[in-house]
Amino acid sequence: MKNWDSLDEMGVCTTERDCEDAYRVCQTLDIPFHQVSYVKEYWHEVFSKLLKEYERGRTPNPDILCNKHIKFNHFHKYAVKTLGADAMATGHYAMTSQEDEEVFQQTHTAPTSSTLFRDRFEIRNPARLYKGADLLKDQTFFLSQIPQDALRQTMFPLAGLTKDFVKKMAAEAGFHHVLKKKESMGICFIGERNFENFILEYLEPKPGNFVSIEDGTVKGTHKGWFTLTLGQRARIGGQRDPWFVVDKDTDTGDVFVAPTTNHPALFRDTVRTDRFHWVTFDPPPELVKTQMMECHFRFIHQMPLIRCAVQRRRVSGQWEDRAAGAQ
Incomplete structure (x- = not known):
């Protein structure tokens, strides 16, 4: 292809x-x-x-x-x-x-x-x-x-x-x-690139500030919130310790960051999403009957599977799936 x-x-x-x-x-x-x-x-x-x-x-x-x-x-x-x-x-x-x-x-x-x-x-x-x-x-x-x-x-x-x-x-x-070929990495069919440079070829730069989640001070600037992923290390010049992306405000352009990989702001025990894609059943009978199902979850390739419970509820007339109580 x-x-x-x-x-x-x-x-x-x-x-x-x-x-x-x-x-x-x-x-x-x-x-x-x-x-x-x-x-x-x-x-x-x-x-x-x-x-x-x-x-x-x-x-x-x-x-x-x-x-x-x-x-x-x-x-x-x-x-x-x-x-x-x-x-x-x-x-x-x-x-x-x-x-x-x-x-x-x-x-x-x-x-x-x-x-x-x-x-x-x-x-x-x-x-x-x-x-x-x-x-x-x-x-x-x-x-x-x-x-x-x-x-x-x-x-x-x-x-x-x-x-x-x-x-x-x-x-x-x-x-x-x-x-002799290298491992396939990067964006599917596009390859391994400098992501920030690549994405800025297609989206206009929208500079903003890196803002500390702790005291609201500005720690540095970035070229666009879309070049950053939640949880990744933020490249901020002049900082002795590493800072990590916690949240993004697409209205103001601010990207909120926290120091160290163990900062409480980097962790969540509840995730909300729209309807799941079920490979086999749509949805499993257990979830239909009880509106809850225990399962395992991962959001990154090769990340260890995490135990969680999925809950279903109606929001604005549609079903919403919620992974709650992750351990």
Whole structure:
């Protein structure tokens, strides 16, 4: 997939390089290579939404949005409807409740009206999303908003493998050009950038003050609240001790900061959100019946899971979900 049409800061088009790498792998394996562009869809359905959220003082996750709108929507439909594939296989370190061993053991045959993978859908319960074997590389966080119909037609070949073992397999297969690639980091399909410089290419600078949450004094200035994330260290010159972002006022442009990583203002035990996206059920029967459900929660990839209780209540005629009593 080509989803971004730009060069990185070094003047290198990483999309073209990735395309060449994938083509070389396909040649070695003697399988067809297809390329499709979703530059327009990515801009309208992912990136423009990111910009709007940044302007509102929020910090959206582009990888989650990209999986939801591009990979497991547009690309999934292309694979199944245009290419006629039985399912889509991706390199995510994740797992589903559908066992895929039988599918992997199939010998390649000409397409028929009915295949093993499609037959399995007729008798299966909704697919559940599980963590993969490599907990350090687990990517279920980024798959948390993909639709059920796409998950049911997705295979994760790396589900039971670790990254080290995958690298060993790649080396034995002779894919040394892939092994030399860096870990994929940064914004999905855009790459690793200086975030402040990058976002200021698309949003007008709106300078404001860093304000102490303790006494209201001004500690420094910033180029725009949208360049900062709650909890991150604020780069403030002339300060002996580190300060961290606590809150943002999009009306005044003030960004409130607190000293040290253990300041009480940095912690919350209640989070309010709009309706959840349920991968399997909508919503779970337990939550419907009691308006409360115990579960685990994380808001950052690789963050330890935290026990919490979810409560439901109506606000202005709509359901609102609340994670309360986190421990």
